[in-house]
Amino acid sequence: MTVHVQREDFDPGAEIAALGAGRPDVGAVASFVGLVRAEKDDVSAMTLEHYPGMTERRIAAMEEEARRRWPLDGVTVIHRYGRLVPGDRIVFVGVASRHRAAAFAACEFLIDWLKTRAPFWKLEETTAGGRWVEAKDIDDARAGRWEIEKP
Amino acid sequence: MTVHVQREDFDPGAEIAALGAGRPDVGAVASFVGLVRAEKDDVSAMTLEHYPGMTERRIAAMEEEARRRWPLDGVTVIHRYGRLVPGDRIVFVGVASRHRAAAFAACEFLIDWLKTRAPFWKLEETTAGGRWVEAKDIDDARAGRWEIEKP
Amino acid sequence: MKILYFAWLRSRIGVGEEELSPPPAVGTVGQLVDWLKTLSPGHAAAFAETALVRAAVNQDYAGLDHPLHPGDEVAFFPPVTGG
Amino acid sequence: MKILYFAWLRSRIGVGEEELSPPPAVGTVGQLVDWLKTLSPGHAAAFAETALVRAAVNQDYAGLDHPLHPGDEVAFFPPVTGG
Numbered sequence: 001m002t003v004h005v006q007r008e009d010f011d012p013g014a015e016i017a018a019l020g021a022g023r024p025d026v027g028a029v030a031s032f033v034g035l036v037r038a039e040k041d042d043v044s045a046m047t048l049e050h051y052p053g054m055t056e057r058r059i060a061a062m063e064e065e066a067r068r069r070w071p072l073d074g075v076t077v078i079h080r081y082g083r084l085v086p087g088d089r090i091v092f093v094g095v096a097s098r099h100r101a102a103a104f105a106a107c108e109f110l111i112d113w114l115k116t117r118a119p120f121w122k123l124e125e126t127t128a129g130g131r132w133v134e135a136k137d138i139d140d141a142r143a144g145r146w147e148i149e150k151p
Numbered sequence: 152m153t154v155h156v157q158r159e160d161f162d163p164g165a166e167i168a169a170l171g172a173g174r175p176d177v178g179a180v181a182s183f184v185g186l187v188r189a190e191k192d193d194v195s196a197m198t199l200e201h202y203p204g205m206t207e208r209r210i211a212a213m214e215e216e217a218r219r220r221w222p223l224d225g226v227t228v229i230h231r232y233g234r235l236v237p238g239d240r241i242v243f244v245g246v247a248s249r250h251r252a253a254a255f256a257a258c259e260f261l262i263d264w265l266k267t268r269a270p271f272w273k274l275e276e277t278t279a280g281g282r283w284v285e286a287k288d289i290d291d292a293r294a295g296r297w298e299i300e301k302p
Numbered sequence: 303m304k305i306l307y308f309a310w311l312r313s314r315i316g317v318g319e320e321e322l323s324p325p326p327a328v329g330t331v332g333q334l335v336d337w338l339k340t341l342s343p344g345h346a347a348a349f350a351e352t353a354l355v356r357a358a359v360n361q362d363y364a365g366l367d368h369p370l371h372p373g374d375e376v377a378f379f380p381p382v383t384g385g
Numbered sequence: 386m387k388i389l390y391f392a393w394l395r396s397r398i399g400v401g402e403e404e405l406s407p408p409p410a411v412g413t414v415g416q417l418v419d420w421l422k423t424l425s426p427g428h429a430a431a432f433a434e435t436a437l438v439r440a441a442v443n444q445d446y447a448g449l450d451h452p453l454h455p456g457d458e459v460a461f462f463p464p465v466t467g468g
Contacts, residue, residue: 051308054361115384117363119384120383120384120385121308121383132380135380136383
């Protein structure tokens, strides 16, 4: 189990190779790479802020949850923070398993959680200055439900 | 759209990078790497035979089918043939999309098809000589249904 | 008690972290929010719309009714926008 | 008509490919199988258990009742075991 929350870029190929290396029982490695999209014309870059300590702990807890749910041989999660521009890699999830269905399910489970529950916040750089990105599911956000989550 | 049926190894990291390169609209790259498992003690290697021509055409047809089903920005499929040993990479599927759910669904769709319908056959090298691997779903195989498939 | 603020809550309050000693009557996250609002106009602005604020106690997500103890690390932030 | 064999069908028949001209009565994949069985003991052995044989016509999977035309490429093989 490997969790990295880091400023630096990462190498998806090296991470995938590491998940299979020296483990002849591993038949399947499913992975996901998230990239910064150039969604809005006036956004030239973004800065990703996170909650050091909590981020790593919550990701580790979700990895444990994934291992409880599926038979996994290896899990790697990398999430970057700091300043990023469109096209930059932002997040990696890789899962190794004997079974490809388990590898896919766990990989999607982890990236879904990272995208919606991991303590990261995006500050967009616009021509008019910094702008905090609002959560997509604004109805959810406005519903006033404070997060209660027991991973 | 890229389809390679080749004897040579491939580089998952380079393929993932190529799927996102120069496309700032791509936010998600889901991928799968299949490895040769050391499943049986007496199997030291295998040779993968395929049907040249049909393999490429059927994979291309499945890619088109995947593009009809999901909004995809890029698809790469690589399948090796020839002699492989446990730990070797055997197959790669990478899918780029704006939407991670589409990327995952199309990636799993394509690898499921490759594993169950692509015209490849495994000859295992055992201490007692060559042994053709039987299809896993032997009930299906014995049911006598000849393949009819219109992708 | 260590209090952390992230994203626009930090901008409005002006600091990312402060060490505070709430009065004994503050026993839950919700009571802490009510007390923090009284500290400064920046705090009041940050917590004006509590529906847009999330909390964590000791680095785990927590609701308004979550109990607090001296020495807890409490964080406030907007809905997350990661990945 | 070009006929291809793969995996253990090739081993039993002894060649991977042959150019054959079936009699006019052979109009479907199933009829072709019945005719091929008569060509040699190897062919008979390869097609002994037709439930374990799959076919493709012009590089697309085809059933026993698929019609055949002169110039078609017809392939026979066991259930696939790829990936």
